[in-house]
Amino acid sequence: MPRLSPNRPEPNPQALAFTISQAVRLGPWSRSTIRRLAASGKLEMRKIGGTNVITGESFRRLLGAAP
Numbered sequence: 109m110p111r112l113s114p115n116r117p118e119p120n121p122q123a124l125a126f127t128i129s130q131a132v133r134l135g136p137w138s139r140s141t142i143r144r145l146a147a148s149g150k151l152e153m154r155k156i157g158g159t160n161v162i163t164g165e166s167f168r169r170l171l172g173a174a175p
Contacts, residue, residue: 119134124163127162152165
């Protein structure tokens with residue numbers, strides 16, 4: 109489980125997009141699993157500026173399908 113920084117607010121689960129770090133904090137997956145899911149097309153990842161973000165819709169869809 110990742111350490112929560114006292115300086116960072118909890119990510120909003122209804123956000124339009126999440127950084128990988130935010131997705132790790134909200135979901136049951138590790139960074140490497142998130143990258144694998146994105147590579148396989150199960151999570152939709154976009155590049156905004158220099159940051160990879162996961163679309164909120166694909167994250168919530170996969171989270172709802174998680175056992």
